[in-house]
Amino acid sequence: MLDDTAVENKGEVVYVADPKLLSWCDAVPVFRQRACLTHALIASYGLLHKMRVVPSEAASEEDIRKFHSQEYVEFLQRGVPEEEDEGAQDEFGLVCGLAGGSLTAARELTSGRTKIALNWCGGWHHAQRDMASGFCYVNDIVLAVLHLRSAFPKVLYIDLDVHHGDGVENAYLFSPKVVTLSLHRREPGFFPATGAVEDKGLGKGKLFTFNVPYKEGINDKQFVYLFESILYPLCEVFIPDAVVCQCGADALSQDPLGGGNLTLKAYTTCVTHVANLSKPTLFLGGGGYNKSNAAKLWTAITSTVLKCPVSAEIPEHQFFSWYGPDFELEVTAGLRKSSNTQESLDQTIKAVHGNIEKLAEVLGQK
Template identity: 45%
Template structure:
């Protein structure tokens, strides 16, 4: 497989990281599936593998509260998880995000992967870093939420803030990136941009276009609420229009991109969008064309073979490689049947995002960003 990529692309991996990610109930085995397909496609030859490590308590506490960390440490060695049922609800642990054995160890492993990726961009000369075991964007400061036990994204961004003055976070998951937006809602150091399914009763019930941040971060949260049936053409069109306006206004020094694949057609949890892998590779290419240090992370994606197809296609696009037409022979080939092509086919479902609706969203975002433009000009004048 040839490569025309001249960037140093770091790939975060370790057996421990994959094993820990694999035991998250909703994506059991996904990390191994993704990694083995990357290996089978020969992509490791075009990446710089970097081993993960455990996050330190200081790194975890850079975002998460002392109370949450104390609870995780308290139950870490517990043999009777049911004994903590009353306490766990206080920290968002329950039905959809159940308490796991060795909870604190889990948080250290998952958080550490994205911290190492951030370090690769800040101190190791990498231009792009990939951690498909990261991207848990719903976790809040005080607890778990929405399948997410630790907000590795917030931890990575805080690490990157030590070098980069302005960071743009882009969230492509089907669900609103509420945990990351909440983490940085009051600062202009980080702008959050989330494109997601939105409407009454749709989890996490946030992320309207009027949701723009607070205090010093007001208008530095950009939300693109989308209706059901989003097609590749609709998504890529609005993505290009909004990111162009964001870059023109904010001019970030670095990017963090969450690539949740639950917007793919056939996802059993998302069930709302009608995307293929081409949307993800097209949008990633648009971001990479900016030439900024960029961190790519995973996220949602509950049709595991399709998520693997998508993230491996993204890995190839980032590394400047071409994929074979079909999934190569390897130990997990059977997971990709009954068809073995790399492409994820869209359905014939209707796209409820009309041109008028998309135009109105882009117009509202444009108006919101005018406030950012004024703030940026004011700050620039003050520095002179």
């Protein structure tokens, strides 16, 4: 349950959550209970009292149609027979509910009521304009960016999920107002098999798309090296008015679908850099198929954004048993060897820096 007293506490950080949003998120079959796990862990550390908790307002059909095609919206309204797709939802209200969390957070930012908003029930970055993909039915990120642009002309989208943020990239492929920056695993057979470093956008949006692919087993040092080497040079050229950061947890060690070897430290370091940009920022969830580890990550990021350190020992609460046998807020790296080398990382960085230099020329900075 939500702690109602937290709603009255005014803080610099807005946290979007309410029982309906949590239940909508938990209704997605592959993520059952993950939203409640995350919320309960954040609450157990007393972090709700340090944020302004805002209930989500479901997206309207009009909101959904701002990105998704009429045919696809009608398809969602009809629902999909279970025998065709076990992951599909019968109620259009559910997808509107899921999309509403990120729109609610975006409205808090555009209103000026906050500089940082969190929605761990958001981050559905694979949904395309006219089709579902990768457990994502409505692209809440694209809808949130569309709303943010009503107040902030230039938006930087950062994707830390192990899977390429293809749906968001495709939505803004032709836009010079939204830069998409995705760090992701890219190898033959790994979903969604997109996001090559050579993919830079199209038309007026050419050079506004940045892909940073890596290989299986990436570790903290390598991931942070990539991120730090690219974020600041990019932001010196494309100076964003607002930032959206998708924090998919599936690059963590022990994720059954990710193949990464990150700990919480890699993510919290990157999040600190994003917060240091001092722009209105929306932090979102995403993938994460080890549910307790995803809850740990988003709790750690919440703590980082609040600049409120928490104990390594997880407090006793209703889902305490999920965190055994150590009951600690930590995700240890595994023994998996990284397929990335210093040479391969530097080659990627060199290619991305080349794209940044070309973007600087386009923007008249060189």
